[in-house]
Amino acid sequence: MTPHEQQVYQAWLTRSRPLLEAKQWSEAMRDVPxxxxxxxxxxxxxxxxxxxxxxxxxxxAGITQPGQPPVDGENIEGDYTIRLLDIDTPVxxxxxxxxxxxxxxxxxxxxxxxxxxxxxxxAADGTIARVATPAVSFxxxxxxxxxxxxxxxxxxxxxxxxxxxxxxxxxPV
Amino acid sequence: MPTVEIxxxxxxxxxxxxxxxxxxxxxxxxxxGTPGATDLQRAILRAAxxxxxxxxxxxxxxxxxxxxALT
Numbered sequence: 001m002t003p004h005e006q007q008v009y010q011a012w013l014t015r016s017r018p019l020l021e022a023k024q025w026s027e028a029m030r031d032v033p034x035x036x037x038x039x040x041x042x043x044x045x046x047x048x049x050x051x052x053x054x055x056x057x058x059x060x061a062g063i064t065q066p067g068q069p070p071v072d073g074e075n076i077e078g079d080y081t082i083r084l085l086d087i088d089t090p091v092x093x094x095x096x097x098x099x100x101x102x103x104x105x106x107x108x109x110x111x112x113x114x115x116x117x118x119x120x121x122x123a124a125d126g127t128i129a130r131v132a133t134p135a136v137s138f139x140x141x142x143x144x145x146x147x148x149x150x151x152x153x154x155x156x157x158x159x160x161x162x163x164x165x166x167x168x169x170x171x172p173v
Numbered sequence: 174m175p176t177v178e179i180x181x182x183x184x185x186x187x188x189x190x191x192x193x194x195x196x197x198x199x200x201x202x203x204x205x206g207t208p209g210a211t212d213l214q215r216a217i218l219r220a221a222x223x224x225x226x227x228x229x230x231x232x233x234x235x236x237x238x239x240x241x242a243l244t
Contacts (some may be wrong), residue, residue: 040231044175050226060183061202078174078237109208118205118214127219160174167175167225169218171204172186
């Protein structure tokens with residue numbers, strides 16, 4: 001964050017804190033600082049056919065696996081850490097910490113926001129070559145877009161690149 | 174890195190303008206549809222992954238329709 005961005009964000013947080021603490025999310029986020037002057041991202045082409053590609057799975061459902069610290073779903077500013085998920089972890093052992101969407105469906109079947117079983121099935125039938133490991137999870141609720149840009153996005157990119165994936169599938173929640 | 178999203182919320186997605194997006198008509202938290210609907214989930218995934226091969230223009234979006242499962 002630049003000093004100006006820090007100032008802008010802190011000013012917003014100061015005036016919006018009562019709304020955030022009252023869980024009046026829409027009202028609080030109405031004037032949350034955003035990144036301006038974004039350009040549409042040009043699609044990067046696959047280097048090899050999809051059937052020969054390794055695909056990384058990235059979800060913002062705030063998921064952890066056993067042994068990992070919880071995602072701070074209660075933090076009114078969000079959580080700016082990521083979790084690396086072993087794709088072989090049984091889905092029954094995964095935990096969802098996101099508190100800004102109704103998680104009942106995901107608790108019944110995590111594939112609705114983290115389609116790891118389905119993606120593994122597409123690897124088994126040859127649609128893709130394999131699923132990259134680890135998968136990546138982060139918290140989709142956030143107030144500080146500058147920290148997302150400077151901390152979370154680079155961490156996700158680094159993790160996906162480290163996994164030797166040819167492409168990434170994102171499921172934003 | 175080639176990327177594709179499976180998203181439900183057009184507003185925030187339109188602010189970010191990612192390279193490829195498959196929008197599904199489900200509520201937030203059900204990006205791939207109903208719990209246990211494995212055929213639907215696989216079909217949505219296939220449609221999204223196909224965009225990796227077919228989408229070449231910035232911010233290419235496609236709306237999920239059941240007919241996509243037949244292609």
